[in-house]
Amino acid sequence: MKLFAFTESRYFGQKVADALGVTLAAHEERDFEDGEHKARPLESVRGADVFVIQSLHGDNPMSPNDKLCRLLFFVATLREHGARRVHVVAPYLAYARKDRQTKARDPVTTRYLAQLMEAVGADTVMTIDVHNIVAFQNAHRCRTVHLDTRLPFSARAKELIGDANVVVASPDPGGVKRAQLFRETFEAHLRRPIGSAFMEKRRSAGIVSGTHLAGDVDEATVLIIDDLISSGGTMARAAEACRQYGAHKVYAFAAHGLFTGDAAQVLAQDCLERIFVADTVPPFRLGPPAAEKVEVISVAPLFAEAIRRLARDGSLVELLGPTA
Numbered sequence: 001m002k003l004f005a006f007t008e009s010r011y012f013g014q015k016v017a018d019a020l021g022v023t024l025a026a027h028e029e030r031d032f033e034d035g036e037h038k039a040r041p042l043e044s045v046r047g048a049d050v051f052v053i054q055s056l057h058g059d060n061p062m063s064p065n066d067k068l069c070r071l072l073f074f075v076a077t078l079r080e081h082g083a084r085r086v087h088v089v090a091p092y093l094a095y096a097r098k099d100r101q102t103k104a105r106d107p108v109t110t111r112y113l114a115q116l117m118e119a120v121g122a123d124t125v126m127t128i129d130v131h132n133i134v135a136f137q138n139a140h141r142c143r144t145v146h147l148d149t150r151l152p153f154s155a156r157a158k159e160l161i162g163d164a165n166v167v168v169a170s171p172d173p174g175g176v177k178r179a180q181l182f183r184e185t186f187e188a189h190l191r192r193p194i195g196s197a198f199m200e201k202r203r204s205a206g207i208v209s210g211t212h213l214a215g216d217v218d219e220a221t222v223l224i225i226d227d228l229i230s231s232g233g234t235m236a237r238a239a240e241a242c243r244q245y246g247a248h249k250v251y252a253f254a255a256h257g258l259f260t261g262d263a264a265q266v267l268a269q270d271c272l273e274r275i276f277v278a279d280t281v282p283p284f285r286l287g288p289p290a291a292e293k294v295e296v297i298s299v300a301p302l303f304a305e306a307i308r309r310l311a312r313d314g315s316l317v318e319l320l321g322p323t324a
Contacts, residue, residue: 001311002045005053006070008062012091012279012300013053019304025050029070037066039074046082049311056094057258057281064094068113072120079121087124087310088117089303091280092256096127099135114139126306128280128299129178129227129255145306145316149255149278150185152297156276157223158189160251164221166194167247171226171238172201179225182253186223195220199238213238218246228256229277232266239271249273257283257294264290 002025005013010024017024026042054071058064071088078086098109110132117125118141126145130136137144168186170179176198187194197215222242229235229252239250250272257277259267267275268290275290277283278299286294306319 001049001051001307002041002043003051003053003307004041004074006039006067006074008059008067009053009055009091011282012055015279015298015300016053016089016304016307019301020308027074037070037073039070040077041081044081045078047084049085049087050078050083051087051089051307051311052078053089053091055091055280057092057256059284068094068116072116075117075122076120085123086121087126087307088122089126089307091128091278091299091303093125093127093130093136096130096132096136099132099139110135111139114141118142124310126303126310128278128302131227145310145320147299147302147306147319148181149253149297149299150182152278152299152302153182153225153253153276154186154189156295156297157186157251157253160274161221161223164248165219166190167197167215167217167220167222168194169196169215169217169222169224169238169242170198171224171234173198174201175226178227182223182225197222197242199241201234201237213241213245217242220247222247222250224250224252226252226254228258229254229263229267229275230258231261232259232263235275236266236269236271240269243271252276255299256280257286257296259283259285259290267293 003017003022004025004027007029028040028042030038054067056064056067075086095109095113122142124143125140128147129149133146168179168183170176183194183196197217200212224238235252242250252272252275255278264286275294279296283294309316
């Protein structure tokens with residue numbers, strides 16, 4: 001087995017390598033004056049099971065497109081030089097939100113991304129907490145491994161709540177299934193029933209509306225579960241509604257903290273006690289006071305175990321958890 005991590009994802013790749021007890025494989029990345037790029041392995045990959053870590057979030061100066069292009073070329077290069085299998089490990093998978101046509105002549109970018117992965121010879125695409133797991137799995141013809149944050153998030157949530165009355169909430173109707181699965185996992189941890197709620201949400205032309213909250217949150221500690229936080233507006237709306245309906249405390253849990261636009265100001269509001277995210281995207285865009293509310297929970301050990309089992313053709317069932 002060989003494990004590569006691009007420069008932009010080396011912070012995560014090193015944690016995965018440490019958990020596996022291996023050394024990151026050596027490679028070269030070279031930028032040219034005209035903006036083109038070359039990446040190549042500096043050791044033989046012939047006959048090897050190769051894992052390539054690249055989180056496809058945008059940062060300064062690279063966009064998701066830059067990172068994706070480099071990843072695709074590198075996968076093709078590994079194939080060119082005899083790798084037996086190539087597994088893409090994308091802790092944050094770009095374009096996963098555009099999985100259906102919502103307006104006339106819309107793209108379905110999730111499918112196009114899958115076609116690109118297939119074209120360069122990826123055997124597996126591994127990620128965590130995509131926006132729509134069904135769309136992700138159906139878009140790919142290669143093997144998909146979809147991890148989730150339920151276990152690491154549940155362990156941290158248990159430390160927070162003590163004996164408090166707990167409600168697990170979704171910030172929109174589309175995330176009800178995700179919140180339900182988390183609630184079931186968390187109930188098993190607590191060994192007692194947990195309430196549920198969800199927030200009404202409509203989006204058109206980038207404008208979000210809807211004010212109704214379904215579920216009883218009065219005097220409860222509410223855990224709002226989502227796949228990602230971008231501008232923070234959806235999470236803040238749900239938290240404010242929970243407070244208005246009598247919630248004692250509100251915590252936010254989301255795998256991917258993108259924190260774009262005015263997220264720092266939006267998430268600094270008093271309606272949210274704390275915000276928990278995984279380390280798939282470093283929270284580099286947040287400054288105080290919002291940054292002081294954010295706690296990062298590492299999912300590198302989870303990825304490491306999935307990689308170990310894939311390399312040994314072992315079972316992933318215990319890691320994937322129930323999906324229904």
